[in-house]
Amino acid sequence: MHFGSQEDVQFLEQFKSNMSPFDIIIDDGGHTMNQQKTSFFNLISLVRSGGIYVIEDLETSYVKSYGGGYLKPSTTISFLKTFIDELQPSSPNKTIPIANKISSMEVGDSICFFTLK
Secondary structure, three states, rough: OOOOOOHHHHHHHHHHOOOOEEEEEEOOOOHHHHOOOOHHHHHHEEEEEEEEEEEEEHHHHOOHHHHHOOOOOEEEOHHHHHHHHHOOOOOOOOOOOOHHHHHEEEOOOOEEEEEEE
């Protein structure tokens, strides 16, 4: 077991240095926007080709106490909406470098699955 904050990039880097690639990572820990996005950007590199990265608890994007709010640009839901554009080869505004390693994303009730190329 590993104990640390999902917002602590140094902890996440140390965790990554001790791990082999995973087939799947399920982020079912943090509920704040910063925890969800920091984990995604720092841990998705541990998922091997064909693997899946999962973000759960997306409903917190609408809950003020977690940093959420309807149509608030800093939420994880807003990030996912932007990511749809990032996945499209013809999109003129690429801002998320990891997007070129994602083959698809599936969004459901409170959950998103990213499949890596």
